Amino acid sequence: MADVPGNWTEHTHKDGRRYYYNKVTNTSSWDKPQCLKSDQEKANTTSWKEYKTAEGRDYYFNPVTKQSVWEMPIELKRLRGLAEAEKEEESDEEEEEQEQEEEEWKTQEERKNAFQAVLTEKGVKSTMKWEEALKLIQDDRRFNALSSAGERKQEFSIWVTKTKKREKEEERENKKKAKDNFVQALTDWKGLKAAARYKDAAEAFYEEEWWKLLEEDDRDEVFQDFMEEHEKKTKEDRRKQRKEFVEKVKKIYEDHEKISVTSKWREVQDSLRDNETFRWLSKLEALTSWEEWITETEKRLIQEKSTAQYRHARKLRDSFRALLKEHFDAGKFKADSHWDDYIRDVKMTDQPQYLALIGVGGSTPHDLYDDFLENLENIYKEDRNKIKKFAKAQNLNVTSSSTFDWFDTALSREDGYKEIPETTRKQAFESLLEKAKEQDEAQEKAAKKARKKFVELLQKTREVSAKTTYEQAEKLLKSNSAWEACDEETRKQCFSIFVDQLKIQTKNKDDGDDDSDGDDDSEEPAEPTKKKSKKEKEKEKTGLASEGPSGSAAAAASVPSVALALAPPPAEAPS
Numbered sequence: 001m002a003d004v005p006g007n008w009t010e011h012t013h014k015d016g017r018r019y020y021y022n023k024v025t026n027t028s029s030w031d032k033p034q035c036l037k038s039d040q041e042k043a044n045t046t047s048w049k050e051y052k053t054a055e056g057r058d059y060y061f062n063p064v065t066k067q068s069v070w071e072m073p074i075e076l077k078r079l080r081g082l083a084e085a086e087k088e089e090e091s092d093e094e095e096e097e098q099e100q101e102e103e104e105w106k107t108q109e110e111r112k113n114a115f116q117a118v119l120t121e122k123g124v125k126s127t128m129k130w131e132e133a134l135k136l137i138q139d140d141r142r143f144n145a146l147s148s149a150g151e152r153k154q155e156f157s158i159w160v161t162k163t164k165k166r167e168k169e170e171e172r173e174n175k176k177k178a179k180d181n182f183v184q185a186l187t188d189w190k191g192l193k194a195a196a197r198y199k200d201a202a203e204a205f206y207e208e209e210w211w212k213l214l215e216e217d218d219r220d221e222v223f224q225d226f227m228e229e230h231e232k233k234t235k236e237d238r239r240k241q242r243k244e245f246v247e248k249v250k251k252i253y254e255d256h257e258k259i260s261v262t263s264k265w266r267e268v269q270d271s272l273r274d275n276e277t278f279r280w281l282s283k284l285e286a287l288t289s290w291e292e293w294i295t296e297t298e299k300r301l302i303q304e305k306s307t308a309q310y311r312h313a314r315k316l317r318d319s320f321r322a323l324l325k326e327h328f329d330a331g332k333f334k335a336d337s338h339w340d341d342y343i344r345d346v347k348m349t350d351q352p353q354y355l356a357l358i359g360v361g362g363s364t365p366h367d368l369y370d371d372f373l374e375n376l377e378n379i380y381k382e383d384r385n386k387i388k389k390f391a392k393a394q395n396l397n398v399t400s401s402s403t404f405d406w407f408d409t410a411l412s413r414e415d416g417y418k419e420i421p422e423t424t425r426k427q428a429f430e431s432l433l434e435k436a437k438e439q440d441e442a443q444e445k446a447a448k449k450a451r452k453k454f455v456e457l458l459q460k461t462r463e464v465s466a467k468t469t470y471e472q473a474e475k476l477l478k479s480n481s482a483w484e485a486c487d488e489e490t491r492k493q494c495f496s497i498f499v500d501q502l503k504i505q506t507k508n509k510d511d512g513d514d515d516s517d518g519d520d521d522s523e524e525p526a527e528p529t530k531k532k533s534k535k536e537k538e539k540e541k542t543g544l545a546s547e548g549p550s551g552s553a554a555a556a557a558s559v560p561s562v563a564l565a566l567a568p569p570p571a572e573a574p575s
Contacts, residue, residue, distance in 0.1 A: 005035050017051055046075040065150035074147055105145050114145040115152065116159045126163040130156055178210035179222050185210075186226050194234060198223045242285065248277050249286065250293045261297045262362040265290060265371050284378045287371075316356045320365055323353045324372045331423070335376045339369055380427075383420045387428040390414040398432040400440040407432075450485035451494060457482040458498050466502035470495050 007024045020036070021028050031049070032041065041050075047064045060076070061068045072080075105111040122136040130153055137143050146152045185205055186192060198220050205211045211219070249272075253259050258271050268290060272278040278286060298314050327333055333342045348354045348365075357365050390411045391398070398407065407429045411417045417425075457480055458464050464473055470492055477483045483491070 003033065003035055008033050008036055010036075040080060043079055044076065046073070046079070048073045048076055050076075062150050065154050067150040067153070069149075111145040112155055114142045115155050118142040118145075119156065119159050124159075126160050126167060174213055175218070178213040179218070181208070181210040182214065182219065182222050183226055186223070186230075192230070194231065196227065242281075245277060245280050246285070246289045246292075249281060249289050250296070252277060253290070253293045254297070261294050261301065264363055264367050265374075266367075284375075284382070287375060287378070313360050313362060316353070316360055317363060317368060320353045320357055320368055321372065323351065324369060328372075328376070335373060335380060337373075339366055342369070380424055383424045384428050386416065386420065387411070387425065390417055391432070398429070398436050400433070400437045402429075402433060402436065404429050447490075450482075451490060453482040454486045454491060454494055455498065458495065464498075466499055466506050468499065 003022075007022050009021050009023065010018060011021060012018055017030065018032075019028055019030050020033055022033075034042070047062050048060050049063070050058060050060055052058055057070075058072075059068055059070050060073055062073075105114055118137050118140045119133065122140065124133045124136055133156060143152075146155060182205070185208070186201065189201075189204065191200075191204065201223050202219075214222070252272065252275065253268070256271060259268055265287065269286075281289065298310070302311055327342075327346060332346050342348070343354075354365055363371070390396075393414070394410060396407070396410055404426055408425060457477060458473075461473075461477060463476055473495060474483075486494070
C-alpha cells in the first residue's frame, strides 16, 4: 500500500533535478514512481528519461550510454507521435533513403554490423578518438544505420575494443612467426660459427622483414637461446663423429707413403696439413690418434716381424718418455724450459735412458722432449681454462693477500678440479694473484696521490692553524675535490699529524723568543729530560717531530711523506 500517489511527494534538488520522497517508507528516488507517471510516460520503453534544469528547461538523459541531450531523442518522438510530423517535413529523397535503409538492415544486429563495416573500410584506427573517426565516416550512408549518436558512440567503443584485441593477437602471432623465421634463418646460416655473436647475426639479417617485427631484447634472447642449443648439439655431434674421424685418420696414417711408425710428429703434421679429415681433429685429438696408431702399428709390426731390435727401440723411447715424466713431476724442468738447459741441469749424459737412445733410429731424445712439451702445453691450456671456469662459477675473487691453500680448498668441490696437476693449479693461481697485485699497486698509487693533494690543500689554506679543529677544516674545505678524494679516516689521520706539527713548531718558536728576551748571561740549571710520550715517539718515527723552519708551510713540508705512508692495511684473504 506504500506505492500509492498519496504517499509520494515531489521535491527539487539544489542542482535543479527533481526527486521523489515516500513518507511511508522514508525512501527517496530520482526516478519518478510508476504510480505518478502519466500514460505517456508509462509507454516509454526506451532508456531515455526526462528531467528539468533549475531554470525549468527540459533535457533528456540515457543512463545506459551516459548521454545527455536538450532535444527529445527520436525514440521518444516515435513513442509520442512527434517523429511522424518530422518525417513529413523531410524531403522525398530522404524518405526514399530511409526506406532503402530499412529494407537493407532489417534487424538491429545488421545495423550494428553495417556501422562496424564502415569503420573498418574507411580506415578508422583503433587509436582514434570518436571525433576523429566521425570525420571519416559521417558522409557514408551506413553511418545512419544506427539512428542515435549514443548508439553510434557505444558501437564505436565496442569496435575499438574488438579491433585492439584483434591487433594485439595479430601482433603476437606475427612476433611468434618472426621468431620462428629467425631460428630457421640461423639454422640455415652458412656463416654461423661457434664464436658468433649477436652483432654478427644483426649484420646478416637486419634487412629481413621478420627482423624488424621483433624488439631488440626479443631478438637477442632468441639468438642466445639458439646458440646455447647449437653449442650443445655441436658438442654432441662432435662426440659422435670423433670416433669415426679418429679411425679415418688412422687409416690415412696407414696408407700415406711418407708416414711410418718412425716418423716424427712434426713431419706427420706437415704431411697432413691440408687434409680435411686430419684438420677436423683438435691438436690434442690428432696427437692422441697418432700415439694410438703408433702403439697399434708397433704391436702389429712386432707380431709380423718379431724383431727384437724394433721392440728394443720402442722400449727405449718409452723408457725415455717415462724419464721425462719423472723429471717433470719432480720439478726438474718446466713447460717453458729449453732442451739445452734441461740436459745440463739433470746431467743427461749420465742418464742410461738417454745414452741408450743414441744411434737408435726414429725419434731422437730431443724429438721426444719437444713432443712431450707440446703435449704439456695443450693439456696446460685446457686445464687452465677449466680452472678459470671453476673460479667464475663460484664467483671466486683472488686478491693480493689470497693464498694458494685458500684457492685450492675453495675449488676442490668442483668436479674434475683435483684431477688437474698441482703444478698447473699453482701456475693458474699465481697468474691470477699477479693480476690482483697489479690492481692493488694501481689503487695504492692513486691513494698516495690523493693523500699528497690533501696535505698540499692544508698547506695552501692559510685559515688552517694549530688551533683549527677537524670539523672547522671540514666546513672550510669539504667542497674541494682534494678533500673528497680521501676517505674520512685518512683525512683525520693526515689532519691530526699536520696540526700536531703546527703546534710543536709554534711552541718551539715561542720558546726561542723567550730565550732571546733574557739579559742574564748566567746559566740556569738544565731541566730534567722528560720521558717522551708514545705519541711523540710515533711522530719522530714518521719524521714530523724533527725541527725545521717555523710556520704552517714548514710543518706541511714534512707532512706529505707521512701522509703518503698512511696506506690502509692489506685486505684479509677471503674466507
